[in-house]
Every structure is written in C-alpha cells, then in structure tokens.
Amino acid sequence: MIRTRFAPSPTGYLHIGGVRTALFCWLFAKKSGGKFILRIDDTDQQRNVEQSLRPILDGLRWLGIDWDEGPEVGGPYAPYYQSQRLEQHRAAVERLLATGAAYHDYATPEELQAEREMAQREKRSFVYSRRFMAETAEQQARFEAEGRRPVVRLKMPREGKLVIDDLVRGQVEFDWAQEQDHVVQRTDGSCLYHLASVVDDHDLAITHVIRAEEHLSNTPRQVFIARSLGYELPEYAHLPYVAEPGSKNKLSKRKLAKYLKNRDFAQRFEHGRKIAQTVGLDTTPEAFNPVIVDFYRQVGYLPEAIINYLALLGWSLDDKTEHFTRQELLESFSLDRVIKSPASFDPAKLWAFQDRHMQQLPIEQKVAMVLPYLQKAQLVTAPPPSNVEPKLATILQAAGDRIKTAGDILEYDYFFLPDDRLHYDDKAFDKRIRKADAAGLLAKFKNQLAAAEPFDTETLEKLMHEFVASEGIKIGRIIHAVRVAATGRSIGLGLFDTLAILGKPSCLRRIDRALERL
C-alpha cells in the first residue's frame, strides 16, 4: 500500500507551489489506490495553529485534494500534528545516542564558527573536529563543569558514498565526508525538523517521500537518521520548485510587487481585484495574491482548471495532450514523467485552462457558481427570488464563453439593477449616442420595440433589420446606441439577447432615461 504525505507548516495561506507538491503526492498515491496523508509540521508555531491551518485545509479541500488521514479526519496513526509527537522524537534521539549514531556536543557557537571559517579559508568543506564531543558520562561531567551546555549531534560517517535512487532525478551521489554532524536536539531539549520529519514519516508508515527539491541536499542526513534508527527507507522523489513568471527564481508570496510588473500577471491580478472589490473582499497583498490559492477561489476560478494547469507544470503525458480531467490525471500520472528543472508559473496559461474548463461547464453548474457573487454584491437576495436562476441560466447561455470566472458575472450587473439605478459609462454614451446623433433613431426604434411581440431574440433581430432597411441606415448607427441606452455600456452580449432578457418594460424605460439624459 502506497502512502504519501504532504506536510505543510501552518503559515496562514496555501502557496501555489505547495499545492503542486500536494497534487503530485495525491495523484501518485491515489492512482494506485494508496493513501494520501496530511501531516502538520507545526513544531515552530507558538499559537493559533488552528487559525493558520484553516486556509490550507480549506484550499486543499476546495481543490479536491482530499486526505485520507490527517487533521479533522483522524486516522489510525494519529496524532497528525508534529507538535504532538515530541515524545517520539525525543525517544528517537535517545536511541541514536544509545547506539552511538549521535553524541552530546559541548562546543559553543563561536567555537564552531571559528572552525567553519577556517575550513572556508582553506577552500575545503567544513567537517567538525568533534573536539567537544562527549560520549561518556565522565566527558559530559567535565564539559558541564566548564559551564557548557550540550546539543545532540549526528555522528555522521566520514567516508564512503551514499547513492540515492530518486524517483524523479535518478541516481544522486553524495560523499558522506561532505556532510555535517547536524544537530538533532537543541540545548533546550527540543528536536530539529529533520529528525522529527524522519521519525514521523516512519511512524506514519510513509512509503514515498515526495517533496520539493530544496530537500534533496537534506536527504543524506535523513537517510542516516533513518538507517541508524533501523527504519526501512522510503522511496524519495524530489520535485522541482515552481518558479516566478519569466525567471527561475522560486515563486514567493512576498514578491507580489515585482510580479505585477509582468504584464500577464498584472492583467490577471487586476481582473481579480476588480471582482474582489465589488464583493467587498480584502485586497491587500496579504490576503489577495495570485501566488496564494485563495485568490483563485475568491475570483471564481474552477478547481479543475487549476488542477489541470498545475499538473502540467512539471509533468506531461506526451507531446500533445493538455486537457485533463481529474480522472484522466489519475489514470495517466507518473513520477517518471516529472521534469527535473523548475517551471515558471504563468498566470496567462492558467487563464487559458480556466477558459477552456469554463466553456465545458454545464449551465446549471455555472448558475450555481455565479449566484454567490451576485449575492455578495447585493444585486440578488439570499435566498434568491424564484425567477433569478432561470434568468441567470439565460444570461449565461447568451454570454457563452464571455464569462471566464464566476466573478465575471459582475460585468453584467445591469441585468439585475433597477432601471433608475443603471449607470451610464460617459465615454460610451458620448460616443454612441450623443456624438452619433442617435436620439432620433433611438426614439423611433423605441416605438418599434413597444410593439414587438413576442419580445424574444428572433423577433427583435428581425425588427432591427426591418428598421434599418426602412430607415436606410447602417446597422451600426442604431445598434450601439441601443446597447448603451439599455445597458450603459458599449460592450456586452449579443444585443438581441440582451434586450430579450431585460424585457420590454425595462428596455423602454431605459431608452427613455437615456434620451432624458441628453
């Protein structure tokens, strides 16, 4: 049984790169009927773990990356919080000490630093002299008499090689002599991450450690710990990290300002910000940032699109397949087709996936996605009046692929605004009505509309063509004017759909209002 884990720290947000790692772990486990475990590495978090974890848990759930064991779902290997496993970590350190794989060290930081600098000056790698190593009680007593306090260090091998068969990188070799005698337990008795991680992975029966490549260099010390503890080694797979748009630096939440200089990034951000603001969300970089998964949830992206995009960020099936459902991913994913080099996050490409997945979404589901945005913008009450959902379905039908994220519905607020609260875009009004000298035509066309029966798309289209023919004008002269009069804007859905959805009374009132405005 394959068991993989994702082990986030409770940082308060779910990073897009972290999601990619979680996704690969999830896919790998699930495709073979294994288990995906969520473990919380909260050893250095003092407070508010619950609160800092919330966005991570919610984000993963929203994306459909569900965990078989972990917070809120429990499991046979509980607890799944690293902070609740301290006893096991300490016990492991004791065993390391007992078998001679680790020792008490009484060197001061300054003494160590001096050795390090010496090594650097001599252009060789630093290896601790073990001058303050204490392996017996007598040695310990002597150092303690000098007022020194110990840490526990690994007694790493000083010869030979370690060969790791990494599932994405192939064979990677390390010289043991290059490794440090890393600290595993601090003076205050607390344990360090690598020790805790190895012990927890073993205790949770993790078979495959799939994680970011920043841990590749850390693997030797972890292998040493695991071996010394008599553990069977897990398989390792080190994933490349997700890089910034247009560079190979690691994607970072803190560099939003820099990323916004990238045109695509800025466009997607602006699009999202407009939506977030109209529904009253916090749009500070802390809360609203395209590097964080919440951004996409708030703007109304589809989890399926994000999953599809992220899966292809560092993995591919072949030279042409790009569109994957979750099920298809589960069927075709494999670690050996994971790329070794970092991949830049490209918001424009994510957008293209969003567009495609949205186009394929059935109307009823779009209605359900979009409705909350109208409610948050106070254009529709909650629960909605009975006519709203059918109306929304019609709008979405007419909108076709113009609505690319759920929040885009807010572009069409004019379908929900009372006629007397319709806002006119001044530029559009000026150009298409005032300068176009369209008042007379509008008034005439309004009379035609008043007589239209039934008031549906086909009838209105026919009406318009007859009108244009009888007036001997180009259709452009009237059609844009009508659009601006009815919606306040110069762009939108097909005009006849728009008018039909608005209904006759609204259309007439809005044209009147536009004429009065002149």
Next chain:
RNA sequence: GCCCCCUUCGUCUAGUGGCCCAGGACAUCGGAUUCUCAGUCCGAAGGCAGGGGUUCGACUCCCCUAGGGGGUACCA
C-alpha cells in the same frame, strides 16, 4: 569557499543517436467571421546556454565553461 541539482521558442513542454533544416500548447503579431466584446477559423514570427570531444551521424553520450537553484543553521 565546499557539496548537490538544473539548462529545448517569451512561457509550459515533446524529444532517450538518424523519424527533427526540432513537434504541440499559452502568449504575441497578421488575416477571416460577427452589432460590440468574447470566441472560432487560417496564417506568421520565435528555441536546442557556449565551447570542446565521441560517432558515418548528436537536442540526445562524455568533458569543460557559463548561468540559475538548493544545502552547508541550536530554520522549516
């Protein structure tokens, strides 16, 4: 400094010695279609980091250089 990893169009990638004067996708730029917008269709431009080998033949194998990343913490 030392160790490890990585390097194909702007970006994501296909490519495991001849199928490649390198294929697809996003983005870009043209053109067509439409009442605007979105889309759709057609087309264009754009790349094997550099240098040495090996080979009849190299994007593919080897070496070197350069660039990027990670580790080298009583961080995770």
